[in-house]
Amino acid sequence: xxxxxxxxxxxxxxxxxxxxxxxxxxxxxxxxxxxxxxxxxxxxxxxxxxxxxxxxxxxxxxxxxxxxxxxxxxxxxxxxxxxxxxxxxxxxxxxxxxxxxxxxxxxxxxxxxxxxxxxxxxxxxxxxxxxxxxxxxxxxxxxxxxxxxxxxxxxxxxxxxxxxxxxxxxxxxxxxxxxxxxxxxxxxxxxxxxxxxxxxxxxxxxxxxxxxxxxxxxxxxxxxxxxxxxxxxxxxxxxxxxxxxxxxxxxxxxxxxxxxxxxxxxxxxxxxxxxxxxxxxxxxxxxxxxxxxxxxxxxxxxx
Amino acid sequence: xxxxxxxxxxxxxxxxxxxxxxxxxxxxxxxxxxxxxxxxxxxxxxxxxxxxxxxxxxxxxxxxxxxxxxxxxxxxxxxxxxxxxxxxxxxxxxxxxxxxxxxxxxxxxxxxxxxxxxxxxxxxxxxxxxxxxxxxxxxxxxxxxxxxxxxxxxxxxxxxxxxxxxxxxxxxxxxxxxxxxxxxxxxxxxxxxxxxxxxxxxxxxxxxxxxxxxxxxxxxxxxxxxxxxxxxxxxxxxxxxxxxxxxxxxxxxxxx
Ligand SMILES: [Zn+2]
Numbered sequence: 001x002x003x004x005x006x007x008x009x010x011x012x013x014x015x016x017x018x019x020x021x022x023x024x025x026x027x028x029x030x031x032x033x034x035x036x037x038x039x040x041x042x043x044x045x046x047x048x049x050x051x052x053x054x055x056x057x058x059x060x061x062x063x064x065x066x067x068x069x070x071x072x073x074x075x076x077x078x079x080x081x082x083x084x085x086x087x088x089x090x091x092x093x094x095x096x097x098x099x100x101x102x103x104x105x106x107x108x109x110x111x112x113x114x115x116x117x118x119x120x121x122x123x124x125x126x127x128x129x130x131x132x133x134x135x136x137x138x139x140x141x142x143x144x145x146x147x148x149x150x151x152x153x154x155x156x157x158x159x160x161x162x163x164x165x166x167x168x169x170x171x172x173x174x175x176x177x178x179x180x181x182x183x184x185x186x187x188x189x190x191x192x193x194x195x196x197x198x199x200x201x202x203x204x205x206x207x208x209x210x211x212x213x214x215x216x217x218x219x220x221x222x223x224x225x226x227x228x229x230x231x232x233x234x235x236x237x238x239x240x241x242x243x244x245x246x247x248x249x250x251x252x253x254x255x256x257x258x259x260x261x262x263x264x265x266x267x268x269x270x271x272x273x274x275x276x277x278x279x280x281x282x283x284x285x286x287x288x289x290x291x292x293x294x295x296x297x298x299x300x301x302x303x
Numbered sequence: 304x305x306x307x308x309x310x311x312x313x314x315x316x317x318x319x320x321x322x323x324x325x326x327x328x329x330x331x332x333x334x335x336x337x338x339x340x341x342x343x344x345x346x347x348x349x350x351x352x353x354x355x356x357x358x359x360x361x362x363x364x365x366x367x368x369x370x371x372x373x374x375x376x377x378x379x380x381x382x383x384x385x386x387x388x389x390x391x392x393x394x395x396x397x398x399x400x401x402x403x404x405x406x407x408x409x410x411x412x413x414x415x416x417x418x419x420x421x422x423x424x425x426x427x428x429x430x431x432x433x434x435x436x437x438x439x440x441x442x443x444x445x446x447x448x449x450x451x452x453x454x455x456x457x458x459x460x461x462x463x464x465x466x467x468x469x470x471x472x473x474x475x476x477x478x479x480x481x482x483x484x485x486x487x488x489x490x491x492x493x494x495x496x497x498x499x500x501x502x503x504x505x506x507x508x509x510x511x512x513x514x515x516x517x518x519x520x521x522x523x524x525x526x527x528x529x530x531x532x533x534x535x536x537x538x539x540x541x542x543x544x545x546x547x548x549x550x551x552x553x554x555x556x557x558x559x
Pocket of ligand 1: 241243244246249265266271273275
């Protein structure tokens with residue numbers, strides 16, 4: 001696709017991109033710290049990842065290859081519309097292959113395939129403040145971060161255990177970054193938490209409505225909070241993927257027919273397709289019907 | 304013995320209006336000081352200045368810290384003061400909802416101070432929280448209930464447990480029995496008296512209720528228009544008040 005002349009490269013004007021880049025650099029310098037930035041109106045509603053889109057716009061170069069995933073899938077409406085947005089406004093190459101992408105914008109997942117140096121992972125963040133749940137006052141949460149008063153995070157986990165018998169928080173599970181700032185990793189499943197730490201790629205987090213950017217530079221330490229007697233567990237459904245047989249990937253449970261038959265499939269569609277292309281076959285995959293199942297799966301998730 | 308708290312010339316103005324002026328006293332370990340007066344007498348202003356909630360215009364509040372001996376808590380850094388206020392200090396508010404997290408279970412409320420100072424064993428935290436609920440006469444099986452389901456008296460007892468769980472050395476109390484029914488007040492007073500005696504608590508209690516200080520306070524200060532007009536042993540002041548205002552107060556002529 002070619003870039004139309006109506007927009008500056010990647011939609012935002014250069015001054016705005018510089019402002020966002022300064023926030024990103026500050027975020028990289030203070031890992032896990034929420035940097036305020038002047039979020040711009042984007043031609044899409046909040047909740048569609050306007051924070052992530054602005055961060056992507058600020059880091060994209062003409063030579064970049066861009067990938068967008070939504071809950072692990074490249075083909076949801078949200079992912080397609082953001083990908084199309086940058087194809088049109090930046091004229092850049094796009095891909096669905098994790099390894100080929102230089103910038104990956106994501107909502108709710110970290111790709112299964114380990115990322116490498118030189119890649120940037122941009123997260124869409126709805127609520128950047130991990131303390132918000134128990135302390136609604138912004139002035140107070142800011143003070144708590146600056147004074148490292150994080151007892152409240154454990155109160156939240158305590159409440160979880162007292163109510164459910166275990167830490168039931170399964171998304172947006174808080175991490176402590178380099179022993180300093182407690183950070184909300186956006187609503188990724190806690191299965192993905194171990195990938196946050198020591199990642200080779202740069203991780204950038206953008207919250208549009210809340211006007212915050214934060215970051216993890218490569219190889220940053222990020223530890224999931226827990227109790228000694230209720231240690232953190234990166235749990236997932238205890239099944240192999242029905243399509244590719246993977247036992248190490250995060251799975252979605254989907255209904256595949258009118259009788260309510262369920263199966264578990266990789267949430268990372270690129271990972272699953274890559275494995276099937278390499279000849280791995282799951283218990284529920286018949287040769288040739290993988291495409292049909294994928295389409296039904298998407299309907300299920302979008303619903 | 305050196306004082307636990309030494310208050311020197313605390314003065315606070317609201318514009319040109321005097322909040323409290325030149326208040327000085329020493330509080331020794333294990334001692335309970337009562338501060339009485341009408342509303343507007345400056346007793347709450349004084350309490351909030353001592354507890355670090357208000358910035359006084361002049362004066363010092365020297366607290367005998369565990370590690371460094373007497374330190375002026377007014378000039379110490381905010382992180383130090385906040386650390387103090389969740390370890391060695393406690394503050395019991397008149398309204399329990401100001402001192403509790405209403406959306407958090409009773410156990411979480413009591414456990415918060417423990418977690419704030421680094422407790423990371425769920426079982427231990429829960430055991431301590433349950434013990435404390437029982438010490439303030441709340442059934443252990445209410446540990447997972449939110450305070451919103453508690454009566455006013457229970458909420459106030461929960462606030463006390465939440466404050467005392469870390470074994471603070473100094474407790475500030477602002478009208479701890481205010482707003483409660485008389486029978487509920489009596490039970491709370493009994494409980495407080497037991498805790499003060501058993502734990503050897505040092506406390507400063509601000510109240511308009513002379514029955515509260517009669518029962519809990521070793522010493523008493525009477526405040527009027529921002530000044531301390533009389534101070535002494537509680538029984539002395541209540542049985543033989545010297546200042547004309549104290550006499551009025553004790554004779555219940557004043558509706559305070
Ligand atoms: Zn798969």
